[in-house]
Amino acid sequence: MGSISQRVVSRSPAPVVLVRAGVGTSAEHLPAPGGVAPDEISQTPYRDVVLGLDTGRPCDELIEFAFDAARRRGAALRVIHAFSTPPAFVAADRLVRPGGPEMTAEHEHLVVAALRPWCEKYPDVPVSATVMEGRPAGELISASADAALTVVGRREREARFGSRLGPVAHAVLHHAGSSVAVVPHA
Secondary structure, three states, rough: OOOHHHHHHHHOOOEEEEOOOOOOOOHEEEHHHOOOHHHHHOOOEEEEEEEEEOOOOOHHHHHHHHHHHHHHHHOOOOEEEEEEOOOEEEEEEEEEEEHHHHHHHHHHHHHHHHHHHHHHHHOOHHHHHHHHEEOOHHHHHHHHHEEEEEEEEEEEEOOOOOOOOOOOHHHHHOEEEOEEEEEEEE
């Protein structure tokens, strides 16, 4: 991830996939039995596609890209949503304590609602969602270690000195253990 690729990712109006140097397509597959290289066996299943989902601003382009990538590979989609807890917040006219089960349940509900139409559109894609308190970048980097592809978003906005990546996309690009797709969205 150098300055050229970072500039391309931050300015491209279309999704950009970055693949680490020296990593072949076999890295997207699960290990083949008996030490055979995965690219020698056409039926070797793909690893999961991982999607970082921000329920505060779910975006159709990002979710659709991840579902389509999983469908094309015949892989499962793992959705990761990590949230930080404020000191306390009000939800539906009640005080929710930080880190409590109510807050996790609120976030789980938002994830399910964001994914529901896409699960109906892509019924053949197995989906699992993980909702946790934590730092989104760190959780996505951990999940990427066993992924075929990690999908993150980038808001299309002009910063004072040109386009830029957000902190989560930036961290994932630099530290992910898989190829990373960055999908621009409004």
